[in-house]
Amino acid sequence: MIVRIVTQTAALSLDLRLVVQNGIAGPLSSNSVSVSDLGQIQNVAVHLLGGRVQLVPQKDNANLMVQTRMYQTKNYAVRNSKHEPAHGLVMISVCRFPIVTMASDCENLTFYYFADYQANDIFENVFTLWLNSVFPTSTK
Numbered sequence: 001m002i003v004r005i006v007t008q009t010a011a012l013s014l015d016l017r018l019v020v021q022n023g024i025a026g027p028l029s030s031n032s033v034s035v036s037d038l039g040q041i042q043n044v045a046v047h048l049l050g051g052r053v054q055l056v057p058q059k060d061n062a063n064l065m066v067q068t069r070m071y072q073t074k075n076y077a078v079r080n081s082k083h084e085p086a087h088g089l090v091m092i093s094v095c096r097f098p099i100v101t102m103a104s105d106c107e108n109l110t111f112y113y114f115a116d117y118q119a120n121d122i123f124e125n126v127f128t129l130w131l132n133s134v135f136p137t138s139t140k
Contacts, residue, residue: 031073031088037119041070044124052135065097070123078112086112090126094134 033041045068049055056062072088079085090113095106111126 029071031071033070033072033119040120041068041123044120045127048124048127048131052131052137059097062097065095065099067093067095068123068127070119072119075112080114082114084114086114087116088113088122090123092127092130 032038045066046055049066053064059065069091070088075086075089077085089110091108091110093106093108095102099105109130111129113122113126
């Protein structure tokens with residue numbers, strides 16, 4: 001099976017929506033990563049996905065959609081084993097496309113991190129872990 005994932009770079013989306021509020025739809029939320037970080041994150045995602053799946057320019061040609069969001073904000077309700085609050089999160093979802101029923105067509109991963117990191121560094125680490133579990137390389 002060929003996995004085809006839509007990429008739409010005009011709206012900072014790869015349908016990897018790297019934070020929905022992306023300057024085109026309105027200002028970034030206060031807990032979003034910066035516009036320059038979004039560009040770097042998108043480049044990382046395109047590069048890593050491109051090694052495993054076929055990226056297509058239009059949704060009509062895709063059979064999966066990947067969405068990502070990244071926020072940098074302290075969340076005192078989420079704590080690690082040392083009782084430190086989360087400093088931010090990376091959320092990645094993959095959906096069968098077209099989406100008919102969210103509950104059965106989509107799966108999400110939310111990764112909380114507990115130290116101050118550069119956005120593109122933590123994103124690359126988390127996205128690589130996610131990619132290896134969802135699209136493992138063949139071991140032939």
